Amino acid sequence: MELALSLGETSKPFRMGIGLAGDCRSKDKDASVVGDDSDVVPLRLELIPFSPVRRSSNPTTPQLQFRLPWLAENRPAEREAAREVARCQEASRFSAVAEESSFPMDFVISSGSGGGRSNSNSKRDLEADADREGSRGSDDDENGLTGRKKLRLSKEQSAFLEESFKEHSTLNPQKLALANQLNLRPRQVEVWFQNRRARTKLKQTEIDFEHLKQCCETLKEENRRLQKELQELRALKTSQPFYRQLPPTTLTMCPSCERISTASTSTTTTTSAISSVNPFPRAQAHKAAS
DNA sequence: AGTCATGGTGCAGTTACCTCA
DNA sequence: ACTGAGGTAACTGCACCATGA
Incomplete structure (x- = not known):
């Protein structure tokens, strides 16, 4: 079985850079995703492919074709893993069905913690509320848990998201498609991308720090060398007074x-x-x- | 054309949960 | 069995932008 995922324009390779100065918030979209060469450290993280991706042969329709290895049809040996994924995501289907339903779902009743939020995140709030509702499944009822339940994404799901992330670090075009293919809620895909961007940025910051540390050490060494050279020249100058008598x-x-x-x-x-x-x-x- | 409300999305910071040594 | 550290899913609040009234 094979599913195709269209990811739109893929001609631009993904590059991540960290700005050296200025407020990233004011231009965060450009700085963190594309990275203007004028304000980023030249050292960059390279995203190394770790699983084969088959591209469409037609260049006019940039289309990626992913194999979904956790599907039982593809790898019978992982049938049990697929069942585990299905079990873990059972709650996801609830809210997914709710989203697709033409009936208005009554998720507006707040669960309490987000009282002061603005209206601008209403859909996200609805998704979060739906998540909470969906996660209060039989397990929680059995053991009495009322907090959020953390679902661990499978390796295959993470790998699939990684592939998509390498094509686009932002999510807008493919969120629903990814969520459908991975049997996840769109909110989960969204959160994964946000966390992934944060991890990449953190990693890049660490690399930049090491790079700047090395630069600092190099400059210190160069400074020491030049100071020593200057002292030698001054000593030479005082020991050879005729040096001053050179006609200007x-x-x-x-x-x-x-x-x-x-x-x-x-x-x-x-x-x-x-x-x-x-x-x-x-x-x-x-x-x-x- | 300017203003406002609304929705969508990104980010920083944080929390909570899980895994592992 | 217990525990602390690290990883990461999820949440919160805010900012920015696009769009329509």
Whole structure:
């Protein structure tokens, strides 16, 4: 058995970057998903594929074809795992049916904890309420639990979501399709993507931290080296007093290209070349030019 | 064209649950 | 059996954006 999932535009590879400055909230969508090259650290997380994905041969219809390994038809050895998934998601069907139903479901009665919320999350609230209702199944009735019940996604479900996440880190187009294919509630898929983005960002932050730490160490070492070199040059300068007696007119600088040339030998050198032994190349060059 | 209400979605922060050493 | 740490599903509150009235 094979199911096809259309994920829309897939030409742009997913890239995740962390902005170095500024408020990410004001531009979080762009910064966290696409990442403007101007404000992200060049080090990036690469999402490594770990299971084969067969793509549609037709480029005009970017379509992914996933195998659903937990289905009994595909891997008979995992029939029991599939039954376990079905058992775990039994509560999901309740709310899924409720969503598909044309009858208005009376989920508006709040369970108490979200009293101060704005109206802008009403659908999410309804889903959460439905989740709570759905999760209060026979198990909870038996053992008396009233809190939220945590459903562990199967490895196969997580892998499937990972594949989808690699194509789109945002969810909008494929949420319902994913939820249907995985036999999960749309809210579960949504939460999974949110948590996945958070994990990626955290990982990227750790990588960035290590990268910046290394940069810091490198710069410290470079600074130490330059300070030592400066001390040596100063010592050389004091031990060779004739160094001061060099006529300043021996150096001239072209005002347009800022190249320094010696009048006697007409040897041209750049200011950057001089700066390797002179901490104040520009000042000296201007002084020489005047 | 500007304003407001509403809905959808993302993120940060947090909580609660589960697993494992 | 107990426990603490780590992973992660789920929740909460807020912000932003799109859309329609």
